[in-house]
Amino acid sequence: MLTVRNLYKSIDGRPVLANVGFALAPGQVAGVIGRNGAGKTTLLRTMAGILDPDAGSVECEGKSIHRYPSVKKDVVFVPDHTESWHGYTAYGSADFYSRIYPGFDMGYFRATLSRFGLPLDRNVRLFSKGMKMMFATTLGLATKARYVLLDEPTNGVDPIAKKQVLSLLMEAAAEGTSLLISSHLLEELERMTDSILLLKDGTVESYTSEDIAGGRFVKLQVAFAGDAPERWLASDDVLVLDHIGRVYTLMLSTEGEGRAYEELRSFDPILIEPLPVKLEDLYLWKLGGGNDVG
Numbered sequence: 648m649l650t651v652r653n654l655y656k657s658i659d660g661r662p663v664l665a666n667v668g669f670a671l672a673p674g675q676v677a678g679v680i681g682r683n684g685a686g687k688t689t690l691l692r693t694m695a696g697i698l699d700p701d702a703g704s705v706e707c708e709g710k711s712i713h714r715y716p717s718v719k720k721d722v723v724f725v726p727d728h729t730e731s732w733h734g735y736t737a738y739g740s741a742d743f744y745s746r747i748y749p750g751f752d753m754g755y756f757r758a759t760l761s762r763f764g765l766p767l768d769r770n771v772r773l774f775s776k777g778m779k780m781m782f783a784t785t786l787g788l789a790t791k792a793r794y795v796l797l798d799e800p801t802n803g804v805d806p807i808a809k810k811q812v813l814s815l816l817m818e819a820a821a822e823g824t825s826l827l828i829s830s831h832l833l834e835e836l837e838r839m840t841d842s843i844l845l846l847k848d849g850t851v852e853s854y855t856s857e858d859i860a861g862g863r864f865v866k867l868q869v870a871f872a873g874d875a876p877e878r879w880l881a882s883d884d885v886l887v888l889d890h891i892g893r894v895y896t897l898m899l900s901t902e903g904e905g906r907a908y909e910e911l912r913s914f915d916p917i918l919i920e921p922l923p924v925k926l927e928d929l930y931l932w933k934l935g936g937g938n939d940v941g
């Protein structure tokens with residue numbers, strides 16, 4: 648288990664992480680979502696022991712990664728760029744990592760690069776963006792660390808390279824590697840992960856797939872016969888996603904014993920149809936800010 652407890656981290660005097668806590672179980676595939684600048688990269692880098700926390704701990708199988716450097720072999724961070732390797736060939740990078748990670752699997756590294764047509768002897772700097780991300784992912788997985796933390800692994804790569812990166816990740820997960828993936832590609836995360844960590848105001852909320860689908864809100868398509876109830880639509884319990892003519896796609900809080908839903912029924916709408924809730928809806932509900940009734 649990789650356990651994060653009461654983690655605090657400030658950068659340049661500004662709190663980025665404030666009392667973050669959650670656990671990543673062996674074999675679990677979790678996603679990290681949040682707005683730009685929410686602290687996703689900071690969280691992953693602190694979890695991997697690259698950054699020191701101001702307070703709190705990250706423990707791998709009960710041992711602090713910041714106090715016991717030997718624990719770092721079990722947790723690897725895969726950044727969203729390959730700049731650290733730009734003076735190296737792909738093989739040179741792997742050779743370097745094999746001295747740091749005792750379980751580094753050079754056979755896997757060579758076979759995977761060859762499977763995707765990446766040359767071992769080319770300078771990483773000369774790779775295309777897709778090749779760089781494939782290389783970075785392969786290098787991270789080849790460490791055979793139990794916990795692999797990936798920062799936007801498919802950001803900026805074409806659909807074919809993306810499929811290749813994702814299949815590598817899914818193969819690793821099937822073999823029991825735990826993955827924590829930060830991404831803005833919510834549909835992709837939804838397909839791959841069994842839980843989601845939502846980072847907001849420096850803290851983390853955890854959601855399982857079931858929580859998202861049957862969470863504390865519903866998604867509805869609603870049509871009103873006469874004037875739309877503007878005050879109700881603008882209330883904190885309602886988030887309008889879309890509005891075409893009389894038909895509204897909206898999310899509705901189910902808290903307060905379904906008060907918002909009861910109020911909706913009192914308007915006698917001509918249509919109330921439930922829609923499936925997606926991860927993007929949770930994102931908008933939690934992070935979307937104000938209503939847009941227009």
Ligand SMILES: Nc1ncnc2c1ncn2[C@@H]1O[C@H](COP(=O)(O)OP(=O)(O)OP(=O)(O)O)[C@@H](O)[C@H]1O
Pocket residue numbers: 658659663681682683684685686687688689690
């Ligand atoms: N080296 C640094 N120097 C100064 N500020 C930094 C540094 N690294 C991160 N920050 C700040 O810390 C905050 C969190 O940054 P972080 O990169 O962790 O966010 P993020 O959620 O990964 O963002 P994005 O989705 O845009 O990649 C931001 O306000 C960022 O400007």
